Amino acid sequence: MTSTHVVNVVKRLTNARKAGHGGTLDPLATGILPVALGEATKTVAYVMDAPKRYRFTMRFGEARDTDDAEGRVIATSDRRPTDEEITAALGSFRGTILQRPPIFAAVKVGGERAYDLARRGEAVELEPRPVRIDRFELVERPSPDTAVFEVVCGKGAYVRALARDLGETLGCYAHVAELRRLAVGPFELEHAISLSALEQIVKDETLPQVLTPVATALAGIPALAVTEPQALRMRSGHPIRISPALLPEAADEGGTVRVMQGGELVALARLEGAELSPLRVFTPR
Structure with a gap:
């Protein structure tokens, strides 16, 4: 079974509008294949880099x-x-x-x-x-x-x-x-779900209980908490200014920052001086 086939099966079982995977497995290989659904597909490129x-x-x-x-x-x-x-x-x-x-x-x-x-x-x-x-x-x-x-x-x-x-x-x-x-990256085989188990989970209507939060896929990216007005501005596609004192130590000039507000993922943004420009914006739950 190819990685694309796995994604198609997961998409059909979960009735997801969008789905993608975080790195192709060789035909001979077994093991974990991270599959992103819906908004989480915006993180696939970052998972593949992990x-x-x-x-x-x-x-x-x-x-x-x-x-x-x-x-x-x-x-x-x-x-x-x-x-x-x-x-x-x-x-x-x-x-x-x-x-x-x-x-x-x-x-x-x-x-x-x-x-x-x-x-x-x-x-x-x-x-x-x-x-x-x-x-x-x-x-x-x-x-x-x-x-x-x-x-x-x-x-x-x-x-x-x-x-x-x-x-x-x-x-x-x-x-x-x-x-x-x-x-x-942060996804390990011991927490993976087989396709047969996923089928039963969907039948039992317990899928939300086993889905991993979108932010988990981005755990390796420095996080920054912003205010609600700043989050609204970023979700509208506009850059925001940040005091250098508030930036995470691991944030590099020109690098990517995970923007959070109230524990929810707002966007992935590029740091340019004291300004954060949105790269990927996430829809609120």
């Missing part, structure tokens, strides 16, 4: 054209790295690194998705691009052929590419055998 946490199993000895278990084997090796070799190699994959996306990816090449070109057998050349890897750790070693890792990464990073490149660094080839997304 750090993501994965647990994955890597299989050594085989390179595959998709960089996961669903692809065709294109190279093999009898070499199996030791735990010490793996741990020593991980350091070069942390921080901001250059990563070449898998050829079976949604990246566009000349206006077409790379995976469409690859499926037609056309040569796909993707340029390496900078991505952020906040954490990359060896969790366990079930067998000489496999290893389990956890990774926390930023937008645009591919776990499949990490596995491929780590395998090449270790001189043994590798691909992702299993992949599970554990968290996207």
